[in-house]
Amino acid sequence: MAEGRMKKIRLGISSCLLGEKVRYDGGHKLDSFLRDRLGRYVDFVPVCPEAECGLGVPREAMRLVGDPRAPRLITRNTLIDHTERMKSWASKRLRGLEQEELCGFIFKSGSPSSGMMGVKVYDKTGSRTRKGTGLFARAFMDRFPVFPVEDDCRLHYDSLRENFIERIFTFDRWRRMESSGRTRGKLVEFHARHKLLILSHSRKTLTKLDTLVALSGKERPAELYGSYIETLMDGLKLLATVKKNTGVLMHIIGYFKKVLSGDEEKELLEVIERYRTEQIPLVVPVTLLNHYVRKYRPEYMQGQYYLDRRRS
Numbered sequence: 001m002a003e004g005r006m007k008k009i010r011l012g013i014s015s016c017l018l019g020e021k022v023r024y025d026g027g028h029k030l031d032s033f034l035r036d037r038l039g040r041y042v043d044f045v046p047v048c049p050e051a052e053c054g055l056g057v058p059r060e061a062m063r064l065v066g067d068p069r070a071p072r073l074i075t076r077n078t079l080i081d082h083t084e085r086m087k088s089w090a091s092k093r094l095r096g097l098e099q100e101e102l103c104g105f106i107f108k109s110g111s112p113s114s115g116m117m118g119v120k121v122y123d124k125t126g127s128r129t130r131k132g133t134g135l136f137a138r139a140f141m142d143r144f145p146v147f148p149v150e151d152d153c154r155l156h157y158d159s160l161r162e163n164f165i166e167r168i169f170t171f172d173r174w175r176r177m178e179s180s181g182r183t184r185g186k187l188v189e190f191h192a193r194h195k196l197l198i199l200s201h202s203r204k205t206l207t208k209l210d211t212l213v214a215l216s217g218k219e220r221p222a223e224l225y226g227s228y229i230e231t232l233m234d235g236l237k238l239l240a241t242v243k244k245n246t247g248v249l250m251h252i253i254g255y256f257k258k259v260l261s262g263d264e265e266k267e268l269l270e271v272i273e274r275y276r277t278e279q280i281p282l283v284v285p286v287t288l289l290n291h292y293v294r295k296y297r298p299e300y301m302q303g304q305y306y307l308d309r310r311r312s
Helices: 032-040 049-055 084-102 134-143 156-177 184-199 204-215 221-236 243-255 263-277 283-296
Strands: 010-016 041-047 062-065 073-077 102-107 118-122 126-130 150-151
Touching: 010 084, 010 134, 010 156, 032 041, 032 118, 041 084, 073 084, 073 118, 073 150, 084 134, 102 126, 102 156, 156 221, 184 204, 184 221, 184 243, 243 263, 243 283
Parallel strands: 010 041, 010 102, 062 118, 102 150
Antiparallel strands: 062 073, 118 126
């Protein structure tokens, strides 16, 4: 997962997931994987909207009420409306988070302030639907629309966790590249090194980005870079499946056709077939391909982030 950098990736996270006792009942929702495993590779910036906006710990439980598209934040028993208080605080907090160089955020699922999706919203009769988004989570995603975000429950699924990790590392590379100045040459290099990674998620996205880069001399850098990262991060949300990865692996073989021996090509095809039939994980064919990259040094394959599985 680490890529040899001195500076860790910075991620926002709901404070309770790190074990901080900030929930309405004075408890926490510690997620050991996030704190102890992912935390070895990232620096967390904890945020608890309800405690930080001054509602205290412990406090009366709250819920979302009204239109799921624009719900109100109401206490359950006393029916006090804290919507404007939360929105005002969120606006100030987000301005501060702009300075934190975040590469994503992990929200607490189900929270009326921090839930990313599927939060309960009640109507006047007490009926509920799971179509809401927490007030702070919505404000964050509106303010930073290309940032990778997830909630803690979804990260328990291997495929979603791997996807999120891939997105935050890609976004970190983008931020570092962009911070050194926006030039066409840097964008071309960034795109070239990510092509196979993008292909493993979406051929359509790769085609769009190829076109953007090809026309890069005709657009202003700000517009070009904005269009590129928006398209890239949307595409990377699509999961890389076994079928997609198999297609990428077979595509890579084409770069070795002239140098692999008959036995080497046979072995590689057998390993890819075992991956396709889900007998072995992706890291096995990727490791073999990395061996051939070191042995034969095809220029295009060197530096391809798709072949770097240390992040997982």
